[in-house]
């Protein structure tokens with residue numbers, strides 16, 4: 001019998017299965033599920049599977065440099081941990097494990113408003129970061145303001161405002177798996193309004209202030225926050241332009257991992273029009289379906305500055321806690337390095353459009 005690998009899995013390919021053995025059914029259904037028929041969730045992956053790469057040969061790739069700079073902070077690779085709620089569902093150390101693993105690997109991590117541990121405890125677990133805070137608008141502006149102040153005080157260096165969840169998506173898989181959001185403890189305490197699942201139409205609109213948020217609300221946030229604001233959940237050039245007009249320093253192209261609007265476009269397919277609109281005015285990031293180094297290369301070649309990884313981090317947390325997340329980050333870096341070497345790209349700056357081949361029809 002081979003020894004159990006550190007972190008609980010051997011490769012990027014056996015990670016999901018290793019996690020599934022450790023997670024309880026309701027939590028697993030919550031993590032794995034998308035909205036509706038999960039067409040967008042699948043489309044996120046298919047969009048990568050359709051793309052091809054044009055490798056260059058006989059480039060000296062003896063030395064590779066994967067480092068990048070995100071909003072002025074140096075990171076060891078151009079991918080980051082996407083914000084995901086309730087990490088305590090997957091491992092007792094929850095966000096503390098993720099924060100430690102990411103920080104040790106010099107990888108940026110973004111933490112959700114609806115984390116299992118408080119944003120202060122997360123910051124204390126890995127004081128060096130780098131870390132950004134993901135904000136959901138709260139029903140009272142005063143509570144939103146308190147959250148922003150707490151994040152600033154605790155040393156988070158940017159606010160990632162998620163705008164694709166005015167209401168939560170209709171996630172049948174999650175409901176069928178018996179997941180009940182109202183029973184999950186919230187790390188950020190009374191400053192966070194407990195999310196409800198939209199089982200009744202009146203709850204949809206009455207319990208979440210986000211249903212009434214507009215670009216004016218973003219302007220109000222700008223007056224409260226000293227930190228740069230990124231807008232997460234943009235899928236159109238029109239909204240990318242509005243985000244710039246309202247002062248966003250970064251735009252995250254995302255459909256929330258297919259968990260919000262089913263039949264929304266795959267995030268990779270939405271990327272080109274947004275990159276074209278934003279130009280050099282802000283950095284464009286992308287998440288949704290990133291699973292391998294070649295996915296990272298493709299998104300970067302299409303104009304993303306960096307990419308976010310959602311579910312795989314939760315799988316790694318379930319598989320092995322901090323050691324699991326550390327292993328995932330290291331395997332992803334290794335996979336990216338191999339893909340760079342095999343395409344003749346020595347630095348992230350050398351990843352450009354000429355890397356893209358003809359898509360498979």
Ligand SMILES: Cc1cc2nc3c(=O)[nH]c(=O)nc-3n(C[C@H](O)[C@H](O)[C@H](O)COP(=O)(O)O)c2cc1C
Nearest residue numbers: 031082083084085112162256257288289309310311
């Ligand atoms: C279980 C789970 C919880 C999530 N919670 C949040 C959240 O609290 N805030 C947020 O902005 N996005 C959240 N997301 C979306 C992720 O930030 C990201 O957009 C998505 O997971 C990327 O797709 P991927 O899972 O295919 O990598 C969540 C995603 C999952 C799977």
